[in-house]
Amino acid sequence: MxxxxxxxxxxxxxxxxxxxxxxxxxxxxxxxxxxxxxxxxxxxxxxxxxxxxxxxxxxxxxxxxxxxxxxxxxxxxxxxxxxxxxxxxxxxxxxxxxxxxxxxxxxxxxxxxxxxxxxxREKHRMEAFVRFKRTKDDIYVAIIEPDFNVLPLIAKHFKNRYADQQFVIYDRSRSYGIFYDLNSVQFIELDFNDTVLKEALHDEEKHYDEMWQDYFISTGIKSRINKKLHLRNVPKRYWKYLNEKKPL
Structure with missing residues (x-):
């Protein structure tokens, strides 16, 4: 058969x-x-x-x-x-x-x-580690590359958390994203990358990154750094999302 x-x-x-x-x-x-x-x-x-x-x-x-x-x-x-x-x-x-x-x-x-x-587990980590960048159009944008297609699962979380601002979360691995327009979340398809984002960023974003890095360094206590614990809680593959690790 x-x-x-x-x-x-x-x-x-x-x-x-x-x-x-x-x-x-x-x-x-x-x-x-x-x-x-x-x-x-x-x-x-x-x-x-x-x-x-x-x-x-x-x-x-x-x-x-x-x-x-x-x-x-x-x-x-x-x-x-x-x-x-x-x-x-x-x-x-x-x-x-x-x-x-x-x-x-x-x-x-x-x-x-x-x-x-x-x-x-991937959903919770995305909700914790996604960082937004403000654009010149006052839309907040984040680029992610999750192992799984979790955008449909995290949309509600970010809509509730950032109800007063327009935002885009773009999944670079799957070439689509979600856009919140202050009323509803829509799934969108667009050609988006780090270069496009850098050109669209608000001028103040670079200063915010520098301020955050300075704060992160100044509040750290070297004698209490536990690298193994840190890596377990914040795996290296998520560092690219964090301002204090890799600013745009």
Whole structure:
């Protein structure tokens, strides 16, 4: 029997539509794959999935009784890992069949729980380490490169924390960002890099960086520096976000 390869558009709704298709067509050997990673072969049957909001909603509603597991499904999708669809489909099929969403003896359920924990840790670190720069247009901008696609998870935090200022957080690794216009958060696509940001910065930003560095140095007590503890709490890969470590 040929494997059925379900090619979808890479959106979360597209993935849920593909899962709906697996149940609707009663596919017994399905493999869901994002279209950008799809490679045709002679041993598989291609099924192109077109995103359907209604079908996606029905799958999402079907998982309503398993709130923690639903979180794992969404966060596993945001991981961007190449085999995420395999674990998500396998886990959903198991949970819907057994009604046991906390059986970590099941490989896919365990894998998704582990991914969810990793993404949660990345989310909290982004919320702690993101630093904004003020532009000449009075929009505050931050460029990040998280391991996972956490922008959808941190948007609410920054909207609540900086409700009185317009801001952009741009994910350089994934070439998109979020923009808060004082009313709502929107997802945006733009060509953005450090050079563009430097040219757009407000003149006072350089002085703020210098002042912050001076404060950081003057308040530090050399005899109490614990480098190992510091690296554990603030890993080096986050230093590029911090004014006191690497100002623009």
């Amino acid at each position: 040929k494997t059925q390869k379900l090619k979808y558009d890479g959106t979360f709704e597209g993935l849920l539509t593909a899962i709906f298709t697996v149940y609707e067509e009663r596919l017994s050997s399905a493999h869901i794959i994002e279209e950008r990673f799809f490679e045709p072969d002679f041993f598989s049957e291609l099924i192109t999935v077109f995103t359907d909001e209604n079908k996606a909603s029905r799958v999402w509603e079907g998982l309503k009784s398993f709130q923690q597991f639903r979180t794992s499904v969404y966060r596993s999708f945001l991981s961007g890992l190449p085999d995420k669809e395999v674990h998500i489909l396998d886990a959903i099929q198991y949970v819907l069949k057994t009604k046991n969403d906390k059986d970590y003896g099941h490989p896919s359920v365990l894998k998704m729980a582990q991914i969810t924990k990793q993404i949660g």
